[in-house]
Amino acid sequence: MKSHAYEVTAVDVGRLVLEVLAPCFGIALLLHAAVFLQLLPDPWPALDLERTVITHQAEASRTDHGANVVFVGDSSCLMDLSGTVLEQAAGDDLEYLNLGTFSYLGFGGFTTILARCVEQNRESLQMVVVLVHPQMLRNSDPAAEYLVFLSDYYAVADHMGAPSFYSRLESMLGLHIVRGRLLGRLPQVLPGAYGREYGFNLNLDRHMTRNLGSATDPNRYVAGSGQGTAEYRLAASLEPLCQGMKAVLPEGIKLAVALAPIPESMAPPEYTLRRDALLGRWADWMHADLVLTNLPAVMPDSLFATNTHLNEEGARRFTELMGRWLGELLRGEPATGPEKRAR
Amino acid sequence: MLFNSTIFLQFFAAFLLLFFLCRKSLAARNYLVLGASCLFYAWWDYRFLALLMVTGCVDFAVGLGMVSSRTKRRRRGFLCLSLVVDLSILGFFKYFNFFVDSFAALLAPLHLNLATLEILLPVGISFYTFQSLSYVVDVYRGQAEPTRSLVQYLAYISFFPQLVAGPIERCRDLLPQFQRTLVVTGAGMREGLWLILWGLFKKVVVADNLAPMVELVFDHPSPGGPAVLLGAVAFALQIYGDFSGYSDVARGLARVLGFNLSVNFRLPYFAKDIREFWQRWHVTLSSWLRDYLYISLGGNRRGELRTYVNLLVTMLLGGLWHGAAWNFVLWGGWHGVGLMVHRWWRGYGSERFRLPGWLAWFLTMAFVLCGWLLFRARSWDHIQLLFCSLGSWTVLPWAAEFVMRLLMFFLPLGLIEWWQRRTGNDFVVLAAPGWVRCGVQSLLLLSLVLFWQKKSVPFIYFQF
Structure with missing residues (x-):
């Protein structure tokens, strides 16, 4: 017995498929034309947690905030500084701005962001503080995709993602335009604890704007969860990358370096001494004017959200120390807070 | 293998081609459907394919047994056999831990320690068990004719488009489609x-x-x-x-x-x-x-x-x-x-x-x-x-x-x-x-x- 008969020809099938595909290419053409004619809004691809933070910070860096002190660094910089405390510490005469990013952009990425910020805030800027977690100095590779993302954002270009068959198909169909210019502007749910704390990308973006670029890590630290993996050393390969940062600063703007604190349970013996040595050597590579040696190297576990981020209370305490010292320094008052080492 | 995965798109494209090549033989098409369905299911975990086959073979044999039975009592015996086998497999793999846990909670004041087992739930087990059971009950009630082809029956209960999450097809609707020439229209x-x-x-x-x-x-x-x-x-x-x-x-x-x-x-x-x-x-x-x-x-x-x-x-x-x-x-x-x-x-x-x-x-x-x-x-x-x-x-x-x-x-x-x-x-x-x-x-x-x-x-x- 025959299995089945086809009462359809190849031409019919071809017409069926073409009926669906042809308009897709028409829509793609329209999208590309709309970009060319500048009919669509600029890209704002805040599509997830990492990209929301980068987009926010990149946008902040190219805006004139009249900032006197700018913080640049990794996710510890983003999370360990409390926006509320900075605002209180600012008083009438000092403005702070935090440009820390969630995904690791490396010193190359930090320099790109800083260069934009310096361009916009040249008149007001007095000091740049580079704040990173000590583990970062081991020189893990920066996330290449996010570096491209950042440069695309600055170039007002549509980001296509890592090259693959899929990204090429997306780009041909103009879907990267939809994603970056339209979808990113609509609410996107943030994952896990960040979702519960902030909800959507738009809420995080607004939170960061209100908090001078800072965010709060909503996780809860489980003591000892990172023990055995902590390793604090300075990778030699970082030296050339570090030097770029000073180069983008005009004369008169001071460069300060600091390391974020680590949880008590993760600190090896005599960690403070080791941290100071590490910091000193890194400061030399950075050609830093100031080294913040007496900020706490270790803080109680209860003040941490994760191995590398302080929680809200921890960030408040750490920022109070940081803000007091910076305020006194910039106003030319004698230091009463943590010691500083002027170079 | 999920419908919303690239591997399924490749699988289905290959299947379509083979399906076209089998158009002249009903038997070849049914073997192809059965083989593809087994591959589709085994992609998730090949070990559980045996369960599907056991359910299918038992119910196929039960269907034939019922036809050859002269007394109602014997037919009921076959029905019970099918119910026991199918529901035991379903009960063990899906409900064993649930009942043990519930029983343990009930006996908590007696401080009895009941051990649960690490049982992986075979995907789609509820769907194919119900589909196979419907065949047996329909044959028992005289509402369906049992098939004499094991391949057709296995193809019916394992048909890959509906194997893991339904629709739960009745034998009178789907099984005849494995017994006749189909027509693919525009x-x-x-x-x-x-x-x-x-x-x-x-x-x-x-x-x-x-x-x-x-x-x-x-x-x-x-x-x-x-x-x-x-x-x-x-x-x-x-x-x-x-x-x-x-x-x-x-x-x-x-x-x-x-x-x-x-x-x-x-x-x-x-x-x-x-x-x-x-x-x-x-x-x-x-x-x-x-x-x-x-x-x-x-x-x-x-x-x-x-x-x-x-x-x-x-x-x-x-x-x-x-x-x-x-x-x-x-x-x-x-x-x-x-x-x-x-x-x-x-x-x-x-x-x-x-x-x-x-x-x-x-x-x-x-x-x-x-x-x-x-x-x-x-x-x-x-x-x-x-x-x-x-x-x-x-x-x-x-x-x-x-x-x-x-x-x-x-x-x-x-x-x-x-x-x-x-x-x-x-x-x-x-x-x-x-x-x-x-x-x-x-x-x-x-x-x-x-x-x-x-x-x-x-x-x-x-x-x-």
């Missing part, structure tokens, strides 16, 4: 492609994008009333998009091959009473429960009180079919009570007072949404939290964004379904003018590419 292919596109849209675009929003509410330690309501709506749409999406893709794949599968969803959220809801939601399970459980219990033939009891028992077991947890039983019970109240209302209340259509719809949906809270909850404590939250009017700061995103995914779904309902035609888009038809299909395809995830999100009903 209209069938067009409808099949539409079903695949629409089903994938409901799954990949609607359900998968609503999933993290649902988690946002259901994982929140103190969500507040408005968020719970929004979460319930989001979950209602998510589970509908997920499950009806799967069913549509299954029907579409089958239709492209020339097969016809049963409709599993008939726009359930347009129902104006709870009975109508169950005539529209998971139709093949509802009718299975009606024909093999409710009627076997006596249906409405043994007095009013017994009818109510039968309704409740059927729905409780229907709830348990969904998953080995008390919240599913509770959900089944909730709907059982709903059906009882509806039956009473139809008999007495509706004569005196007729509800306006919009109010009937609103009350039905409110009832269904409360049911989804029970269904989605993780534990008894969680159920309490969700229902207590309904009394608090704390609005979470992201409520506006939640509504915006919910609307973003609801509108296209709602619009097309409203159109389908208004015209009474599931394929209304295909009947529309060319530019509308092409435009809608292309937009669906583009949104699929836009939201296609590298790591496919499994279908919710796979766990059942």
Whole structure:
């Protein structure tokens, strides 16, 4: 017995498929034309947690905030500084701005962001503080995709993602335009604890704007969860990358370096001494004017959200120390807070 | 292998080619379907293929045994054998730990330590077991002729488009399709492609994008009333998009091959009473429960009180079919009570007072949404939290964004379904003018590419 008969020809099938595909290419053409004619809004691809933070910070860096002190660094910089405390510490005469990013952009990425910020805030800027977690100095590779993302954002270009068959198909169909210019502007749910704390990308973006670029890590630290993996050393390969940062600063703007604190349970013996040595050597590579040696190297576990981020209370305490010292320094008052080492 | 994965697209393309090559031999086509279905199932875990085959072989033999039996007693013996084998496999793999845990909780004051086993739930076990059981019962009742071909029978219970999440096909509908020449028409292919596109849209675009929003509410330690309501709506749409999406893709794949599968969803959220809801939601399970459980219990033939009891028992077991947890039983019970109240209302209340259509719809949906809270909850404590939250009017700061995103995914779904309902035609888009038809299909395809995830999100009903 025959299995089945086809009462359809190849031409019919071809017409069926073409009926669906042809308009897709028409829509793609329209999208590309709309970009060319500048009919669509600029890209704002805040599509997830990492990209929301980068987009926010990149946008902040190219805006004139009249900032006197700018913080640049990794996710510890983003999370360990409390926006509320900075605002209180600012008083009438000092403005702070935090440009820390969630995904690791490396010193190359930090320099790109800083260069934009310096361009916009040249008149007001007095000091740049580079704040990173000590583990970062081991020189893990920066996330290449996010570096491209950042440069695309600055170039007002549509980001296509890592090259693959899929990204090429997306780009041909103009879907990267939809994603970056339209979808990113609509609410996107943030994952896990960040979702519960902030909800959507738009809420995080607004939170960061209100908090001078800072965010709060909503996780809860489980003591000892990172023990055995902590390793604090300075990778030699970082030296050339570090030097770029000073180069983008005009004369008169001071460069300060600091390391974020680590949880008590993760600190090896005599960690403070080791941290100071590490910091000193890194400061030399950075050609830093100031080294913040007496900020706490270790803080109680209860003040941490994760191995590398302080929680809200921890960030408040750490920022109070940081803000007091910076305020006194910039106003030319004698230091009463943590010691500083002027170079 | 998931329908919403690239590997499935490759699998199906290869299958289509082989299917074309087998067009001259029915036997070759059935072997091909069986082989492909085994590969499809084994892709998840080849070890559990044996369970599927055991269920199939036993029920096939039972069917033949029944035909050769001269006495009713012997036929009943065969029926019992099938029930024991099928339900033992299902019971062990799906419910063993549940019953042990529940028993242990009951005996907790005696400090007895009952050990549970690490049992992996074979995907689709509830679906293929029910499908195979329906064959045995139909043969026992004389409503179906048993097949004498093992390959045909195994192809029937393992047919890959509907193997892991239904529709639960009756043998009288699907089995004959493995016994005759099929005809693949242009209209069938067009409808099949539409079903695949629409089903994938409901799954990949609607359900998968609503999933993290649902988690946002259901994982929140103190969500507040408005968020719970929004979460319930989001979950209602998510589970509908997920499950009806799967069913549509299954029907579409089958239709492209020339097969016809049963409709599993008939726009359930347009129902104006709870009975109508169950005539529209998971139709093949509802009718299975009606024909093999409710009627076997006596249906409405043994007095009013017994009818109510039968309704409740059927729905409780229907709830348990969904998953080995008390919240599913509770959900089944909730709907059982709903059906009882509806039956009473139809008999007495509706004569005196007729509800306006919009109010009937609103009350039905409110009832269904409360049911989804029970269904989605993780534990008894969680159920309490969700229902207590309904009394608090704390609005979470992201409520506006939640509504915006919910609307973003609801509108296209709602619009097309409203159109389908208004015209009474599931394929209304295909009947529309060319530019509308092409435009809608292309937009669906583009949104699929836009939201296609590298790591496919499994279908919710796979766990059942």
